[in-house]
Amino acid sequence: MSDSTLVGGHLRSDDPELASLIDEETKRQSTTLQLIASENFTSLAVMEATASVLTNKYSEGYPGKRYYGGNQIIDKVETLAIERLKRLFNAPWANVQPHSGANANAAVYFALLKPQDTVLAMRLDQGGHLTHGSPVNFSGQLYNFVGYGVTDKGDGGETINFDNMYELALKHRPKLIVAGATAYPRVITVDRVREIADEVGAMVMFDAAHVAGLIAAGVYPNPLYTSSGGKGADVVTFTTHKTLRGPRGGAIVGHEEHGSVIDRALFPGFQGGPLENTIAAKAVAFLEALQPEFRLYQEQVVRNARAFADALERQGFRLVSGGTDTHLLLVDLQSFDPELSGKVAQEALDRAGITCNRNQIPGDPRSPFVTSGLRFGTAAMTTTGMEEEQMRQVAEFIATALRKREDESEVTRVRAEVEALCLKFPPPFLKK
Numbered sequence: 001m002s003d004s005t006l007v008g009g010h011l012r013s014d015d016p017e018l019a020s021l022i023d024e025e026t027k028r029q030s031t032t033l034q035l036i037a038s039e040n041f042t043s044l045a046v047m048e049a050t051a052s053v054l055t056n057k058y059s060e061g062y063p064g065k066r067y068y069g070g071n072q073i074i075d076k077v078e079t080l081a082i083e084r085l086k087r088l089f090n091a092p093w094a095n096v097q098p099h100s101g102a103n104a105n106a107a108v109y110f111a112l113l114k115p116q117d118t119v120l121a122m123r124l125d126q127g128g129h130l131t132h133g134s135p136v137n138f139s140g141q142l143y144n145f146v147g148y149g150v151t152d153k154g155d156g157g158e159t160i161n162f163d164n165m166y167e168l169a170l171k172h173r174p175k176l177i178v179a180g181a182t183a184y185p186r187v188i189t190v191d192r193v194r195e196i197a198d199e200v201g202a203m204v205m206f207d208a209a210h211v212a213g214l215i216a217a218g219v220y221p222n223p224l225y226t227s228s229g230g231k232g233a234d235v236v237t238f239t240t241h242k243t244l245r246g247p248r249g250g251a252i253v254g255h256e257e258h259g260s261v262i263d264r265a266l267f268p269g270f271q272g273g274p275l276e277n278t279i280a281a282k283a284v285a286f287l288e289a290l291q292p293e294f295r296l297y298q299e300q301v302v303r304n305a306r307a308f309a310d311a312l313e314r315q316g317f318r319l320v321s322g323g324t325d326t327h328l329l330l331v332d333l334q335s336f337d338p339e340l341s342g343k344v345a346q347e348a349l350d351r352a353g354i355t356c357n358r359n360q361i362p363g364d365p366r367s368p369f370v371t372s373g374l375r376f377g378t379a380a381m382t383t384t385g386m387e388e389e390q391m392r393q394v395a396e397f398i399a400t401a402l403r404k405r406e407d408e409s410e411v412t413r414v415r416a417e418v419e420a421l422c423l424k425f426p427p428p429f430l431k432k
């Protein structure tokens with residue numbers, strides 16, 4: 001790995017200890033399968049911008065309104081990122097400064113709510129995110145979150161229960177309704193959310209952390225607008241590093257009316273100086289996402305997820321909601337093997353070189369630490385060039401590794417096959 005482009009001569013000579021850890025991680029990323037739904041591989045251009053001199057500059061404030069001097073060029077960088085993002089989401093307003101998806105959500109809450117205000121969001125055990133009111137998260141401690149769920153199992157089941165959302169909205173009169181999830185394989189259309197919010201006088205935040213790339217490519221409806229072109233969500237928050245395939249970070253787009261209050265809530269309200277090197281890398285990723293090839297990529301991401309879901313079903317796994325419309329799959333392990341928990345499965349797959357995360361499924365009898373499910377995503381695999389044929393192969397690797405999990409020689413054999421497959425589909429940072 002010493003010929004890798006990732007560690008330059010300076011790091012290697014000044015800090016060999018750290019350089020060798022990066023080498024090890026480079027090897028891990030390129031010889032094991034990355035199936036974590038929230039991960040992806042950025043381009044080398046994104047990585048170069050992240051590693052640029054822009055990391056040296058303090059630029060508290062916003063373009064044209066900075067607290068320190070010397071920001072003439074930084075202003076152009078951030079404005080470029082904002083303009084590209086507005087184009088990507090057809091958004092009247094955008095903020096590219098959130099350090100993460102969690103910070104984007106925090107800024108919106110801080111701008112639109114007062115402590116103890118009521119918010120309606122998806123239940124955490126049915127797909128919601130920590131920042132949607134978990135008791136261990138600031139959101140659950142500062143605000144009064146009420147959770148809606150998914151419908152029961154069965155045909156068309158395990159999808160957002162809008163009747164439940166409506167009932168809870170009438171009962172609790174939330175100031176904000178949060179749509180969007182972290183472990184939900186289906187498309188969420190904003191139309192019904194907007195209707196319910198309008199009826200109770202609530203605002204709508206759509207957390208598109210997972211699906212931002214799909215939205216940017218037009219393979220998932222843009223939640224800023226309803227299907228008839230009216231106003232959908234007031235604001236859409238997201239991460240830039242999941243399907244959007246940019247640097248690790250967050251962003252917010254929205255309609256004009258809440259823009260300035262959210263800008264102020266993020267800075268000076270919540271964050272300090274922006275990470276302009278990361279913002280530059282976001283600009284690069286937004287430019288990539290504006291290209292026609294990005295749409296082809298996202299279409300392949302969804303086709304791969306469907307092929308992967310079908311193949312897993314044939315191996316005896318049950319898919320929550322019966323399949324997927326996105327990059328994400330939630331697997332119920334109970335039909336495959338009732339004894340097998342998500343925790344044991346995740347550990348067995350790790351030994352086989354298959355990286356994923358355990359996840360609760362709706363109505364999970366096991367705790368969030370143990371779980372009865374696994375979550376997979378196809379964004380990273382698709383970036384390496386894998387297609388449907390490889391998805392079927394990976395489903396077979398998973399089934400074999402889990403069936404033979406007690407037999408170390410079988411697990412080792414799968415690991416060797418996984419590595420051989422990965423070497424045929426290197427991540428962008430190893431492509432010649």
Ligand SMILES: *Cc1c(COP(=O)(O)O)cnc(C)c1O
Nearest residue numbers: 100101102129181182207209239
């Ligand atoms: C990943 C995720 C976040 C948080 O993003 P971070 O960058 O990890 O803070 C927020 N909301 C949802 C729905 C997510 O999936």
